[in-house]
Amino acid sequence: MKEYEPTIIAFVCNWCTYTAADLAGTSRLIQPHNVRLIRMMCTGMVDPKYVIKSLLEGADAVLISGCHPGDCHYINGNLKARRRVKLLKEILPRFGFDERRLKMTWIGASEGIDFAETVRSMVLEIKALGPNEARRQIM
Amino acid sequence: MAKRAMMEVVDQDPVASLRILFGRLLEDAEIGAVLVAQHLNKGGVPMPALVTDPERFEYADPLAPAFPINAAKIVSRLSRRPAGETVAAVLRPCEIRAFIELVKLKQGNMHDVLLLGIDCPGAFGNTDYARYVEGNGSRSSVDFLTAAIRGKTSTEDGLDISPACKACEHPVPENADVIIGMLGVDVKSSLFLYAGTPRGEELLSKLNFSEIREPEDRRSAVVELLERRIAYRDRMFEKTTEATADLEKLTAYLANCVNCYNCRVACPVCYCKECVFLTDVFDHEPAQYLRWARRKGILKMPSDTIFYHLTRLAHMSTACVGCGQCSNACPNNIPVMELFRTIAACTQRAFGYEAGRSADDEPPLSAFREREFSEVTGGKD
Numbered sequence: 001m002k003e004y005e006p007t008i009i010a011f012v013c014n015w016c017t018y019t020a021a022d023l024a025g026t027s028r029l030i031q032p033h034n035v036r037l038i039r040m041m042c043t044g045m046v047d048p049k050y051v052i053k054s055l056l057e058g059a060d061a062v063l064i065s066g067c068h069p070g071d072c073h074y075i076n077g078n079l080k081a082r083r084r085v086k087l088l089k090e091i092l093p094r095f096g097f098d099e100r101r102l103k104m105t106w107i108g109a110s111e112g113i114d115f116a117e118t119v120r121s122m123v124l125e126i127k128a129l130g131p132n133e134a135r136r137q138i139m
Numbered sequence: 140m141a142k143r144a145m146m147e148v149v150d151q152d153p154v155a156s157l158r159i160l161f162g163r164l165l166e167d168a169e170i171g172a173v174l175v176a177q178h179l180n181k182g183g184v185p186m187p188a189l190v191t192d193p194e195r196f197e198y199a200d201p202l203a204p205a206f207p208i209n210a211a212k213i214v215s216r217l218s219r220r221p222a223g224e225t226v227a228a229v230l231r232p233c234e235i236r237a238f239i240e241l242v243k244l245k246q247g248n249m250h251d252v253l254l255l256g257i258d259c260p261g262a263f264g265n266t267d268y269a270r271y272v273e274g275n276g277s278r279s280s281v282d283f284l285t286a287a288i289r290g291k292t293s294t295e296d297g298l299d300i301s302p303a304c305k306a307c308e309h310p311v312p313e314n315a316d317v318i319i320g321m322l323g324v325d326v327k328s329s330l331f332l333y334a335g336t337p338r339g340e341e342l343l344s345k346l347n348f349s350e351i352r353e354p355e356d357r358r359s360a361v362v363e364l365l366e367r368r369i370a371y372r373d374r375m376f377e378k379t380t381e382a383t384a385d386l387e388k389l390t391a392y393l394a395n396c397v398n399c400y401n402c403r404v405a406c407p408v409c410y411c412k413e414c415v416f417l418t419d420v421f422d423h424e425p426a427q428y429l430r431w432a433r434r435k436g437i438l439k440m441p442s443d444t445i446f447y448h449l450t451r452l453a454h455m456s457t458a459c460v461g462c463g464q465c466s467n468a469c470p471n472n473i474p475v476m477e478l479f480r481t482i483a484a485c486t487q488r489a490f491g492y493e494a495g496r497s498a499d500d501e502p503p504l505s506a507f508r509e510r511e512f513s514e515v516t517g518g519k520d
Contacts, residue, residue: 048453049415049446056446069509069520079507083490084453086512087504090489091452091482096385104516137386139439 006060006126008035008119011046013078016067016109023112031116032123035063042066043104044077048084051102055092058135061101061126065118068106078106098129142340143333144348151327154202154280157319160346162193164227168345170253171224174213175199184268187213189226201229203280204271204287204300206262209407209464211237215247227253229319231262232312233303233462236495237407239314240458243502246410253338256312258321260287261304264467271298281327288321290364303463303476306372310364314497317342322364323357331357372480379474379481386445392478393448395471398441402475403451405468408458408494416447452482457503459483460495 012018018039024031040046043066051062064085066078085104093099103122107115148156164170176185178198184207185200211234217226230238235256241247260283263271272279274296286292293299312318316339320331331354334340383389400416403409415421421443432438456479465475487493490503513520 049450052449052453053446056449076507079509080504082512082515083504083507085515086489087453087457087486089515090486091449091456094380094482094485095383095389095449106516106519134386135435138390138445139435139437 004127004131006034006123006131007058008061008063008122008126009038009054009059010035010063010065010119011038011040011043011050012063013043013066013073014039014041015073016071017065017105017107017115019109020107020111020115023110024116027112029112029116031119034123034126035119042072042074042077043081044072044074044079046081046084048088051088052092055097055101055132056134056138058132060129060132061103061122063103063105063118063122065105065107065115068108071108097132097134100125100129101132141334141343141348141350143331143351143353144343145351145354146330146332146348148327148329152281153284153321153326153330154200156330157201158196158199161190161196161199161227161229163346164342165191165193167347168342169225170227171222173227173229174210174217175229176201176203176205176210178203184265189217200280201257202284203268204260204262204283205265205268206231206301206304206462206464206467207265207268209237209405209462210234211241211247211407214238214252215241215410218248218250218252219246221248222251225251225253227255229255229257230312230315231259232256232309232315233259233307233460233495234407235312235314236309236460237462239495239498240408240460240502241410242498243500243505244408244410244458249498253317253342254312254315255317255319256315256335257319258288258312259304259307259310260284260321261292261300261307261310263298264301267298267301270296284321284326288324288326288360290367301463301467301476302375302474303461303466303480306368306375306480307461308365308368308372309495310368311361314495315339320354320357323360324354375477376481376484379477383478383481389448390445393444393473395473396444396448397471398444398447399470400447401468401470402465405464406451406455407462407464408455408460409451416443416450448478452479452486456483456486457490457492458494459487 043064054062072078161173172189172191174189177188178185184205185203187210214228316336318333324331334343383392459479461480463476469475492503510520
């Protein structure tokens with residue numbers, strides 16, 4: 001049987017984590033191919049509904065990653081994003097979602113190695129967790 | 140200046156006495172208009188009406204056990220820009236708490252509004268109120284009231300106040316300028332008025348009320364009511380948590396939802412002018428529905444029901460005051476309020492916030508700090 005390959009939707013900011021992902025690629029760092037990157041201008045524009053929709057439609061996990069606090073291109077978008085992730089981590093587990101299916105990290109533009117490592121460890125974690133049943137559970 | 144006053148009730152009728160008080164607000168207290176629930180149509184639900192003529196309080200009845208609309212939205216309309224004069228709004232505690240949330244979301248202003256809050260024994264849902272009026276005469280508000288402030292809200296024909304009211308731990312309007320107190324008071328002989336703010340104090344002085352002490356039985360009456368309400372609320376939280384513990388259960392819980400979005404329209408704190416669920420973001424191409432259906436072999440229509448409710452929980456549960464208008468507006472009797480209050484209790488706790496508590500608390504999703512919630516990002520900040 002083919003090994004279970006999770007799908008991870010990553011909302012990454014244009015200025016830090018997207019650039020880090022690009023760096024990881026151009027540096028030829030080996031990464032699993034489970035992540036679908038969605039490039040946003042800022043993590044501050046990730047509305048909770050994007051995360052909810054991803055998880056309901058069958059993504060196995062969602063990663064939101066932006067600039068370190070203090071480094072946000074728009075001053076504080078990443079801090080707003082952190083509050084929204086906090087909010088979602090209160091709501092989603094109440095309906096049976098494993099809290100580990102939503103992750104937030106700070107990865108700066110020069111941290112390509114950190115990006116590759118984050119993706120590797122997250123894929124391992126979600127593989128151990130197994131598939132997200134949400135898509136099967138609702139019609 | 141009078142902080143606490145006793146208003147005598149004429150003819151054992153607190154409703155008639157309040158009508159006189161509202162008239163005096165216009166005549167003696169430099170109030171431009173009074174917003175108060177009125178029976179505008181015979182047998183209908185009393186609706187908020189803006190009154191400028193002291194003679195037109197004939198059908199005013201803020202004590203009727205009816206709650207067709209959370210008037211916070213109306214007060215927000217009346218106050219979002221200066222009107223040049225003060226409007227006194229006669230509101231239930233949950234309407235005041237919702238208005239405070241709207242003010243913090245820049246949808247209204249406290250300056251030109253004087254809030255008159257009424258001790259709230261609870262109200263029937265819309266359909267139950269219609270049945271209640273059918274079986275009762277014109278003095279039904281007073282009959283209900285005298286029983287309800289002693290704790291008996293159910294009627295002989297099996298009607299009772301809405302679950303939102305039974306679970307409400309805010310029967311006293313803490314943030315009003317003037318509070319019209321009924322708990323622990325014999326409402327057929329007097330009403331207890333007290334000021335919650337300096338503006339309220341000024342108003343009581345303009346009306347020439349003299350200072351008295353708080354009625355002896357009031358505190359114990361409030362404590363007793365709160366105990367009953369909190370016990371009901373906690374049972375409700377437990378039951379709802381169990382009934383929605385996973386997506387399959389949540390789907391069953393919301394099975395009768397027809398995506399009418401009435402709960403959103405009725406919600407006083409859902410303030411977006413254009414809700415994303417009504418925009419063309421959700422006008423999917425026909426081929427898109429077919430692709431979705433093909434992926435699982437079956438697609439429930441209208442689609443996105445769970446998505447809608449989860450999104451609304453994320454967008455407004457931190458501002459939910461638990462007024463229950465969502466359940467009142469639901470055409471299919473889904474216990475929407477129970478779900479929203481249960482989730483709101485955790486989201487508000489997570490941010491150390493309580494919707495409607497104070498105009499000075501920052502809404503959780505508007506404020507943020509550089510160092511906080513480091514657990515969200517794996518301990519790093």
